[in-house]
Amino acid sequence: MKYGHLIWVNLTRNKRRTILTALSVAAALFLFVALRSVNTTLNDAREVGSESRMVTRNAISIVFQLPEAYYGWLSSLPGVRRVTWGNWFHGIYRGNPRDFFASFGVDVDSYFEVYPELVVPEDQKQAFMRERTAAMVGTGLMERYGWRLGQTINLTSMIYSPVTEWPFTIRAVYTPLPGWTDEAFYFHYDYLSEMTEWAQPGWYVLQLDDSSHAATVAATIDEHYKNSRFATRTETERAFQTGMVSMYGNVGFLMNAVGLAVFFAILLVAANTMMMAARERTSEVAVLKTLGFSDRLLFGLVIAEAAAITLAGGLLGVFGAKLLFEGTGFQGAGFLPGFAVKMSTAGLGMLIALLLGLFSGLVPAWQAARLPVAHTLRRVV
Amino acid sequence: MALLEIRDLSKVYQRDAQRIPVFEGINLNIVAGEFLVLMGPSGSGKTTLLNLVAGLDEPTTGTIRVSGAEVTAMSRRDLAAWRSHHVGFIFQLYNLLPVLTAYQNIELPLLLTHLSKQDRREHVMTALEVVGLSDRADHYPRQLSGGQEQRVAIARAIVSDPTLILADEPTGDLDAQSAQDVLTLMQRLNDEYNKTILLVTHDQRAADRGHAIMHLDKGVLTG
Known part of the structure; x- marks a missing residue:
């Protein structure tokens, strides 16, 4: 020195x-x-997804939807305990594309069953499930916009009726698990379905009884729909996440x-x-x-x-x-x-x-x- | 026994095909405690000789020994270590580092030793005292006069108690009074501290301070 x-x-x-x-x-x-x-x-x-959950999506691309009718058959498959689905809403806040965050329409009843790890106060969860225009928002997003529970906010979808404002009332706030975003916005798929003519599930999530059956279940589903108009691609949630990541190029x-x-x-x-x-x-x-x-x-x-x-x-x-x-x-x-x-x-x-x-x-x-x-x-x- | 022995020393510069001899076959002995002055016209090779003695340049032929150590046979690394212990160099333009205080400039050669900070401090303060600038330790070169800068440079040259002090026109950039002060100081170093000095100068008044004067002209050294 x-x-x-x-x-x-x-x-x-x-x-x-x-x-x-x-x-x-x-x-x-x-x-x-x-x-x-x-x-x-x-x-x-890529590591966040579960191995015991599988995602079934359109074989062409995630941007193409799947019929609601698939739900019944998927639910009846041996080894599948529960099925839920979601749809990408591509919502923006205040009509400004910069005020963008992940927003999904989900089947609320089944969603909580497939994702029991979502941390939401029980009363808020019930309030969210009860009301068709209710929204469940991550803590980070609440903080980012200074929103409060019970507040009604309007989103515009870049996919569905871009000119229409969709009112939502925040009824629940979730705390993210490690690796989950705290800036997601969940609402009722039914609300989406009701407001648009062509919304269908963007993907299905299947909770398996046993993760060791994943390969068999995936093969069965994809084989079943192979020759339909909406062929599927089924993979574990982890593989799905990897696929999502690879979409970034x-x-x-x-x-x-x-x-x-x-x-x-x-x-x-x-x-x-x-x-x-x-x-x-x-x-x-x-x-x-x-x-x-x-x-x-x-x-x-x-x-x-x-x-x-x-x-x-x-x-x-x-x-x-x-x-x-x-x-x-x-x-x-x-x-x-x-x-x-x-x-x-x-x-x-x-x-x-x-x-x-x-x-x-x-x-x-x-x-x-x-x-x-x-x-x-x-x-x- | 001579402290400095120069034998058959020659220096020739080669520029493309042209051979430019500076001097050839120089022999010189300086005994310990001697104050030798080397004079000669510009371009006669005085500074080159000084650089060779300090191991800053390589001769074309010949040998230089200081206290028995053959300088001309040393590696670059050994030369650096040898210089830090045995040579104190004084330049015409002082060459103090402008970003360091007088104290820090003088301390530089001691950084190369294993002395503790406290010991280094003692050495530096002693050197400052010898050159009469104890009160200017914290001054930067720009805050000193030319004469004071040169005295700091002399303190830097003596702080590690070198075997040989080499001075290249140390008064060449000073006014008459400052030049006299510097020469008096060098004479004191020789008289009181028995320092061996080889001084290169054009100035006859400076030359008069030495024990002996040698002239280097057209490659020939005469006494």
Whole structure:
């Protein structure tokens, strides 16, 4: 640490440049951490679904619906304990597409039976089930819009009658389970069905007696409907979640590609800063060598200086992102439930900051180490 | 026995096909405690010779020994370590680090030692006392006069108690009074502390302070 002061004074000799470089590293790592967290959140989402629940959807795509008539046959299948269904409403609040969150019409009676893990106060649950225009809302969404129990709000559906406002009364507030979104909006499928002519179940969820029968049940269902107008695809809820995630495309590749591009862009910025800083101090490096500072020591000092800048930027970007996302409870409008900057992501971000420092300092450090003293002093003295 | 022994030293620069000899076959002995002045016209190779003695440059041929150690045979790494213990270098333009105080500039060579912070402090304060700048320890170079800066540079050169002090035109950038102060200080270092000094200068008044004067001209060293 006896060289700490030397590093510090060099860092602060051009404060503006140092701060701007650290901020550019911070911005880049903020972006990296955000992108990486989207990735990890989506990957985690694959793990949320249950193995004993199966989802049957239209074989073509989730955007195509299935007939209500399927409910009866699915319920009668051996090994299937209970069936429920849901429909994607694509609701927006205040007519503003930015005020968007996940909204579903569900069969309320069966839904609570298939999802007993939903944490809702019993009185609120009963109130929600009793009233056709009632809604059950996650705690995060309630907080986001400052809604209160009993409040009537209007949503517009981007699928069903976009010009019509649908009034809902909030009768229940659920507390999310780990990995579940706290920004979802549930209402009665019956209400949806009543208000539109063509709403059908978007998917069925089947609660099995035994998860080991999943493959048999899936094969039976899909075989049964294979030649119908509405062929099905049945898979475990976990596989369904994976399928949903894959609808985002190859997010992992995209995120990694953007992250890599950001890394190289910022590497050039940091390297340029260090090159400029080192070039300005060429004569001082020569003097230090005259005093007996070794090549290795000077190499280390330049690297340490570069690493200090990028690590400071890293701390700001990585933990700034962590604090910001966790402080605001960001969940990507309900599409990224449980969104969080994991410590492993933060650690990776800091490792990248360190690598940025090492790589950006490499060339100027090498130049400082190999500086020909006599030649440099001749130019200075 | 000589503290500094230079044998058959030559330095030739090669620019493309052109061979530019600075000097060839130089021999020189300096005994411990000597104050030797080296004079000569610009471009005669005085500074080059000084750099070679300090191990900052490599000779084309010849050997340099300081206290028996062959400087010309050392690796870059060994040279750096050797320089930190055995050479104090004084430049014409002081070459203090502008972002460090006088104290911190003087402390620089001591960072390379195993001295504790307290011991380093004692050494630095002693060096400041020797050059008469104890009250300027916390001043930055920009807050000092040229003469004071050079005295800080001298303190930096002596703080690690080196075997040899090499001074390259130390008064070349100073006014007459400051130059005299610096020369008096160097003479004191030689007289009172028995420091061996090799001083390069154009200034006859500076040269008069030394025990002996040698001239380097057209590659030939004469005494």
